[in-house]
Amino acid sequence: MLIVNTYKNPPMKLIKLDAIDSTNDFLKGLSQKENLENYTVVTTKSQTKGKGQMGSNWASEDNKNLITSILIKNTIININEIFNLNIVVAVSIVQVLNDLKITNLNIKWPNDIMAENKKIAGILIENSIKENGKIESIVGIGLNVNQTNFDNLPKASSLKNVMHQDFDIDTLLENIVIKIENNIEKLKNNEIDSFWNEYENYLFKKGKPTLFEDANQQRFMGIINGVNRNGQLEVLLEDDSVNFFEVKEIMMIY
Structure with missing residues (x-):
């Protein structure tokens, strides 16, 4: 483990790991033992048990992608x-x-990043309420950068596959954290x-007939109208009724 202070505007703590099961779990455990600085960052070259939404795995080749977790405190004061x-x-x-001119970007609800209709990044945010009532968040980000082989993952891609060039992972990390x-x-x-307006503008499949599958594996057609302030997906159904769905209640088939 290497701990360095980086990003001079402003300075923050960066913890670099060669390999770890999960950067989110590592940072969560560390924050329980120590009073960490806000925006403490953990990054690794290899992650063996990367997590995504609903317990899915995030597959990554060693040293080719951005795998990081960021501690964010003193931001959200209301659980709602x-x-x-x-x-x-x-x-x-x-x-x-966008600054890198990556083409055809979208955000697939709730927070997957798409390019050319394929997933290039996943975000997992884990929140905990402290004894003082404050909310502390661990923001996990997995961004496919220089990996080009996605066997058995036909809906996955990377920055290199889209732009046909290599990218500097450290620079990407710095730019994302600062942003x-x-x-x-x-x-x-x-x-x-x-931010809500920009999110809605990039919302994947918004306004287009889309196939969905519910928790009972029943499929149905609907049109995404948007996302409400509680993070629920608003879908117009074939009978002209409107339903709101939580993350675990619905899956997009595309």
Whole structure:
């Protein structure tokens, strides 16, 4: 394990690991033992038990992708506003990738990042309520960068596959962390509406007939209208009724 201070504007702690089962679990455990600085970052070259939404695994080749977790404190003060952090993180990553001219970017609800209709990044945010009532968040990000082989993962891609060039992973990490921090300051200043608007503009399959599968494996057609402030997906059904779905209640088939 290597601990370095980096990112001079502002400085923050970066913990570099050669290999770990999960950066989220590592950072969570460390935060329970120590009073860590806000925006402490853990990154690794290899992750053996990467986690995604609903317990899914995140597969990654060694030393080719960005695997990181970021500690975020003193941001969300109301449990009902937790999805705002998801919005800000997802939009921040899209903004960084836009600066790199990555083409055809979308956000697949709740917070997968897509390029050319394939998944290039996943975000997992784990929140905990401390004894003082404050909410502490571990933001896990897995971004496919220079990996090109995705056997048995036909819906996965990478920055290299999209742009046909290599990218510097450390630079990507720095740009993403700085962007998230800057945008969280805007969130604290009640500038959340602009992030919601940007999130909706990038929402994958919005306004298009889409096949879904519910928790009982029943399939149905619907049209995504948007996402409400509780993070539920708003879907217009074939009978013209509108339903709201939680993450574990519905899966998009595409």
